[in-house]
Amino acid sequence: MKNILIIGAGRSSTSLIKYVLQLAKDKGCFVTVADADPKRAADQIGDHPNGRSAWLDVLKTNDRKDLISRADIVVSLLPAHLHLEVAHDCIKLRKHLITASYVSQEMYRLGDEARDRELIFMGEMGLDPGIDHMSAKQKIEEIKEKGGKLIAFRSYTGGLIAPESDDNPWNYKFTWNPRNVVLMGQGTAQYLQGGKLRFLPYNRLFEEYRVVNVAGLGEYEVYPNRDSLLYKDIYGLEGIPNILRGTFRPMGFCSAWNALIKIGITDGSYPILNSGDITYHEWMDGYVNSRPGSSVKEKVANLIGENLNSPVMRKLEWLGLFRKKKIKLPNATPALILEHLLLEKWQLSKGDKDMVVMQHEFEYELGGKKHLTESTLILKGENELETAMSKLVGLPMGIFVRLVMDGKITSTGVNIPVMREVYEPVLEELKDFGVVFKERDSIIG
């Protein structure tokens, strides 16, 4: 295997490209980084002798096929809905494919074809999904092997800001796709508790959050994800009575976000008709005008049941929701207006360090006692470009490329990384990059 193709040279690709370039140098092979923005791809390569950049409009079928045909392994960092075209090419041209995105039903349907051609299509090979699968599955297997009976599995991940770079009232900045952050939680969260399914709709999700202690960091808020049960069988947790996957947010975040939901400004389905002409102040006025209060700010406070100077109200004010400044986004949905506002307010400044926190809780019975193992990963970024997020999304894919090149992978078909031949070497090598889970064991009953 001589040629690796990476499609997409955006924000989250830095660590991956760096790793793969080093790998190419060690092995005497070549890396092509393709992007719709040729400069972006070239910048990521620099003057590395084993790399070259390519311009690619991924919707141009012939160009795309041409690049893929010359590769042995393809890593796609495209938005999730574009992977499928690439996957079909990889089937036809017999190439391995790696992504960090959720594996769609359509992608799973390619499993037989990939297997017939002895190809591996590895999805969910980033952080969350990715490292969460690998670290959880490893621990679950370990507990089972020593005879433990799992009775609860809870897993939380958050892309946060490191305490030393935390300088705004929300204690939060964007380190991941802003659109997804704004739309987070829409739908119905489902999880298992006491053997029963629990449902939490969007309008109560950020009201009924829980507080979790992270070893060495303190308390964080957690709201449940929609997909807690998706991995029950894949993780080997059939019959377990408690499963919850959730997202970490800083203390105080959920109530403030819930205020935005209550006002109504996270709706991404319908455009605000005059959003090109009005100010943020007029926009807010439109939601609360008929309510009691002598100012827009007071009316909002009344609506969400807060005092004028409460921490929640200070967060809203800091966002600029009450400023008489034009929105200037014609025909934008509330969610889009909010995203643009947050993009400015929640962006990483020069030198800012992000921080990824992942914590698993495994409760199990062994030797007549109830045990709790907490397994915690805390990783900070170097700066606003070399983020922990980029490292943790990119390195697993890079390491997996190496494993495929070294002939270490026997699995074929469409997969997520829950097989030992994948998670053991990936988690082991990740330690060299400071990606270490710390464990706390305790007997709880």
Add this chain to the structure above:
Amino acid sequence: MKNILIIGAGRSSTSLIKYVLQLAKDKGCFVTVADADPKRAADQIGDHPNGRSAWLDVLKTNDRKDLISRADIVVSLLPAHLHLEVAHDCIKLRKHLITASYVSQEMYRLGDEARDRELIFMGEMGLDPGIDHMSAKQKIEEIKEKGGKLIAFRSYTGGLIAPESDDNPWNYKFTWNPRNVVLMGQGTAQYLQGGKLRFLPYNRLFEEYRVVNVAGLGEYEVYPNRDSLLYKDIYGLEGIPNILRGTFRPMGFCSAWNALIKIGITDGSYPILNSGDITYHEWMDGYVNSRPGSSVKEKVANLIGENLNSPVMRKLEWLGLFRKKKIKLPNATPALILEHLLLEKWQLSKGDKDMVVMQHEFEYELGGKKHLTESTLILKGENELETAMSKLVGLPMGIFVRLVMDGKITSTGVNIPVMREVYEPVLEELKDFGVVFKERDSIIG
């Protein structure tokens, strides 16, 4: 013009088909009624000498084109997303097209092509949209012609149940698309008040309803529609400071519906994972388990802030939400489960009469005074099949077919019925079918 094609023979087609068959008899022409269910089409025709039924899978392009090619005028009662295929055929084959559905952006884009071929594509030619446009536009023109300056336009429509057939605690039954009723209001409602846009998100829509008096009937609740402003310019209301379009519901309905929203069971975006196995009681338990209360019912009452025997709780109980009966709908969204439950509870019984209520409010200044004109239509159905809804959706299309056949329509292109050559004869003929708006004029300042 000798041949009229009606595509779709479902529930709402009865009055239309009856009207068009009579028209065909009078004029010596023919009506073809096509449906995916050939029996349904045949039943609508009966043994009428001027009608024939046809079997049509509308997705089969050749069959569809074949039928359309033999018609002069096509009336499509298909679900809205299927009209476009028919419209493209009508362009190619040079046929007029009539529908009762909202005109989509894609449909409007066919305007030039339709005009070039001297065709009329008339959309929104039913009740709401349809009769609402025609009756409002006629009155607006009348007020303008006598020199009045419009300062407020409010328009409400509801498909309700007649008082004599009202025998359930919700005071409501389905007389229209149940799916649309369950998903009603999702998004952000927007309307004009005091010259300013007002926004009302879904989570407050059924909380902040208003109460409107209907002459001769009494009080009804109204929630604002999403599209209040869509017709401002088309109605000739540029610059008006107050516009609101809304939907009528019986008193007490909105608070009870809001309870369903609060619990979380109107979400149509994500399936409930175990909906095939659990009972309604377990389903409700899943939403409220962690809340205070000694029973699921009490927990729900606490969540929505109601006493155990309040009118809202009695409505929920009557629906069967607390029954230990299996749902039996695998992988269904909450909205789908709710729809199935309501389909049974809210269906019209034999002999039931529905009732359509439409009320416009026009406020205008004339001669130094402020005037209010209320224009109200109340129409009851004959029975559970010959509904007022079917009459009011179907007759405008039927009458419009006659106008086109008689050469009375000079407009071409894609339109909605806001031109005088349409609304005057249609509203006039509707009177023969008992469709009469009553007016109340008063001076309010």
